[in-house]
Each structure stands twice: as C-alpha cells, then as structure tokens.
Amino acid sequence: MERKYKDFIIHPIPVLKDNIIWIWVKGDKAVVVDPAISKPVIEWLNNRNLKLISVLQTHHHDDHIGGTQELLKTWPKSSVIAAKADIGRIPFQTQSVIDNETVHLLEQEIKVIEVPGHTRYHICYYLPGSLDLKINPVLFCGDTLFSGGCGRLFEGSALDMFNSLRKIKNLPEYTKIYCAHEYTKANLEWAVQIKPEDIFIKKRLKEVCKLRSKGLITLPTNLSIERKTNLFIRAKTSKELGELRSHKDNWKG
Numbered sequence: 001m002e003r004k005y006k007d008f009i010i011h012p013i014p015v016l017k018d019n020i021i022w023i024w025v026k027g028d029k030a031v032v033v034d035p036a037i038s039k040p041v042i043e044w045l046n047n048r049n050l051k052l053i054s055v056l057q058t059h060h061h062d063d064h065i066g067g068t069q070e071l072l073k074t075w076p077k078s079s080v081i082a083a084k085a086d087i088g089r090i091p092f093q094t095q096s097v098i099d100n101e102t103v104h105l106l107e108q109e110i111k112v113i114e115v116p117g118h119t120r121y122h123i124c125y126y127l128p129g130s131l132d133l134k135i136n137p138v139l140f141c142g143d144t145l146f147s148g149g150c151g152r153l154f155e156g157s158a159l160d161m162f163n164s165l166r167k168i169k170n171l172p173e174y175t176k177i178y179c180a181h182e183y184t185k186a187n188l189e190w191a192v193q194i195k196p197e198d199i200f201i202k203k204r205l206k207e208v209c210k211l212r213s214k215g216l217i218t219l220p221t222n223l224s225i226e227r228k229t230n231l232f233i234r235a236k237t238s239k240e241l242g243e244l245r246s247h248k249d250n251w252k253g
C-alpha cells in the first residue's frame with residue numbers, strides 16, 4: 001500500500017509483531033524512520049536501486065533503533081538524526097536535533113517536535129504540506145500517538161503526554177499520521193468498551209476490522225480521524241488522560 005504524493009512515496013514495511021518501518025522515497029534516495037531491524041529494509045532498497053541518505057529516530061527503544069547500525073554498514077554516508085538529549089542512548093546519531101529545529105531532507109523541510117511522555121526525549125518529525133499543491137502534511141510520530149491510542153508512559157507523566165498530544169492535536173486537520181505500530185484494532189476495541197454509544201468509534205472499528213481481515217494495515221491515519229475516535233486525543237485534562245492510560249494498561253481485551 002504505497003501512498004503517493006506529488007513526487008515522493010512513503011512505504012510501510014511491517015516487521016516483528018506489529019512494528020511498521022516507514023520508508024520515504026524521492027527519486028533514487030530514501031529516508032527510513034525507526035528501523036527496528038535492517039534486513040527487510042536493505043532488501044527493499046536494494047531491489048529498487050535506492051540509496052539510503054538518512055535514518056530518523058523518534059526514541060531510543062530497541063524496536064526503533066535496532067537496525068540502524070547495520071544499515072550504516074551498507075550506506076556509511078547516511079546520517080542518523082535523533083534527539084540531542086538522547087545521545088547517551090542513541091550514541092550513533094550523526095545529526096543531533098532539538099525541539100523546533102528544522103532540518104532538510106529530500107528537498108523537504110522537516111520540523112522537530114519534542115513530545116515527552118512515552119520516553120523522556122521522544123521526538124516527532126513533521127513535514128508541512130502545501131495547500132496550493134494539495135500535499136497533506138506528514139507526521140512521523142513514533143510511539144507517541146497510535147491510531148485510537150497513545151504510547152505507554154514509561155518515562156513521562158500523564159501531563160507530559162497530555163501536552164505532547166496537544167501539540168499534535170494542533171497540527172492541520174489533514175495531517176497524515178505515520179505511527180510506528182499497528183495497534184489500531186485493539187485500541188478501538190478498548191475504546192468501544194469505554195464509549196459503547198460512540199458512533200465515530202464504532203464506525204472506525206468496523207472499517208479497521210475490514211482492512212485487517214484483508215491483511216491490510218490501517219496506517220497512516222490522519223488527525224481528523226484521531227480527533228473523532230482517539231480517546232487520548234479527545235481527553236480534556238491530563239487527569240482524564242492519566243485515567244484512560246491506567247485503564248488501558250490493565251485492559252486484557
């Protein structure tokens with residue numbers, strides 16, 4: 001399922017149990033986001049004669065950085081962009097970034113957005129779109145936001161996550177959201193238990209079940225869908241978010 005934009009595509013490679021590695025391609029160059037493992041990425045790029053120019057890391061967890069150093073063996077000139085504050089846990093980063101910094105890759109501007117909560121130094125990468133050219137903005141959000149859910153609070157508080165999700169919530173409505181895990185169905189099955197009468201959640205769950213039954217992924221999602229169907233994005237206070245997070249953490253399905 002390749003998503004075509006004006007002159008680039010963003011392709012998913014599902015790996016491990018539920019990770020998705022996103023590969024963003026323009027011409028003969030590629031950027032990889034959070035490579036959990038390297039082999040399928042190397043094969044995919046080599047089969048298409050593509051050159052890796054950069055790896056974007058959202059945070060330090062193994063299922064996001066596990067393949068990066070192997071990729072660097074094949075493409076030693078590739079940069080590795082990661083949060084400067086996380087240099088201790090992502091020591092192979094070659095371009096260290098901070099909140100609000102802008103970097104350029106594939107002739108595209110990318111804004112770094114700091115989103116603590118899942119981990120202390122988690123960052124997202126935002127590609128502003130163009131209304132004139134009808135190109136939707138893109139967000140690579142790692143484990144901060146999932147379709148219908150959000151990341152577990154390993155190193156941050158409910159308030160951290162609330163503030164981080166608020167930054168995402170304020171992006172343009174049609175921002176395409178590229179999450180790092182396919183958790184959508186389980187998230188919505190949980191949400192529908194909490195809000196059994198919610199027509200938006202029920203409708204989205206139905207669509208998601210249909211896609212999954214055909215073996216398709218449900219991502220990317222977009223902000224318009226998440227504003228309607230994601231209880232964490234909809235939470236009005238950090239207290240509400242914290243309660244939802246605890247409930248979800250203890251939910252056995």
Ligand SMILES: [Zn+2]
Nearest residue numbers: 059061118143
């Ligand atoms: Zn993680």
